[in-house]
Amino acid sequence: MGLNTIYESNQKQVLLILSAVLSIQSCVFAFEFPEPITRCHFADEKCMIEQAHKLFEKAATGVPERDIPALEPMKLDKIEMLGDKNSALKIDLIMNDVEIHNYTKARVISIKGFSKNLSKPMKLVSQNINPRITIKSKYKINGNILVLPIRGEGELTMVLDNVKTRFSTTLKVEKRDGKHFLSGDTIKLETQMDNVHIDMTNLFNGDKTLSESMLQVMNENWRLLSDDLTPIINKALGNKVKELLQKFFKDIPYEDYFLTD
Known part of the structure; x- marks a missing residue:
């Protein structure tokens, strides 16, 4: 040779x-978390909260390595509410091209539920507070609020003040190639807020007097609308969050979440 x-x-x-x-x-x-997110020691809640804030900040502009688009604003395709004909709120409301602004500005106050026992599902619970969330969409509405008829089609803006959110998810543990991976099984969001201000363009085909009167009634009785609409928005948000979590953690073994003691 x-x-x-x-x-x-x-x-x-x-x-x-x-x-x-x-x-x-x-x-x-x-298997690495996107910078600047780092690992914490197990059960170090303070560290986890710090990393959650970094995750929110990172997610606001997107995480391309995890196929996560920019979440500022967070976009939802459609939200639909069909009014209860036996209640004071008898409206059908369709919201399209929904944008949720400032969702990533939340301040996380609690994260609990990560477990060393991987033989059963985990229940992860976190709580956060957001000083203001703005929801914008195209809308179509028809029905009655209290005894007043309402109809219109245009642009909708809802401003939610001091929003407190409790996020709970059951995480399944899957074993692949000798490693453990988490996946979201069920997700539930519960929210409370101090006030909601609603604005709608083109109510009653743009009749200014009727529009201003209806918007005053809606804003004085904001909780009436919020109690029915918030669970529907939360369900749509929960589905979105579940999808994002699946993308973020799909190839990160649970063993790599935490620093070794």
């Missing part, structure tokens, strides 16, 4: 080794 042949053979071996090393590194790096 000539020297050139030996040299070429050695080159190929080196390239193969380098390729293997890079492949291994890619797999390892796939």
Whole structure:
């Protein structure tokens, strides 16, 4: 065998080794949290809350390595509420092209539920407070509020003040290739707020007098609308959050979530 042949053979071996090393590194790096998010010691709630704030900040502009689009604003396709004909709120409301602004500005106050016992599902519960959330959408409405008829089609803006959210999810544990992975099983959002201000363009085909009177009634009785609409919005948000969590944690083993003690 000539020297050139030996040299070429050695080159190929080196390239193969380098390729293997890079492949291994890619797999390892796939398990890393996006910067600046870092791991915490197990049950270090203060650290987890700090990382949750970093995650919100990161998610606001998107996490492309996890296929997560920018969440500022968070976009939902459609929200639909069919009014209870036996209640004071008898309206059918359809919201399209929904945008939720400032959702990522929440201040997390509690995260609990991560467990070392991986033999059963975990229940993760977190709580946060958001000083103001704005919801914008196209809308179509028809029905009655109290005894007053309402109809219109245009732009809707809802401003929610001091929103307190309790987020609970049951996480299933799946084992793959000797590692444990979490996936969202059920997700529930519960919210309370101090006030909701509602504005709608083109109510009653743009009749200013009727529009202003109806908006005054709606804003004075905001809780009436909020009590029926909030659970529907929360359900849509829960589905969105579940989808995002699946993308974020799909290839990060639970063993890599925390620093070793």
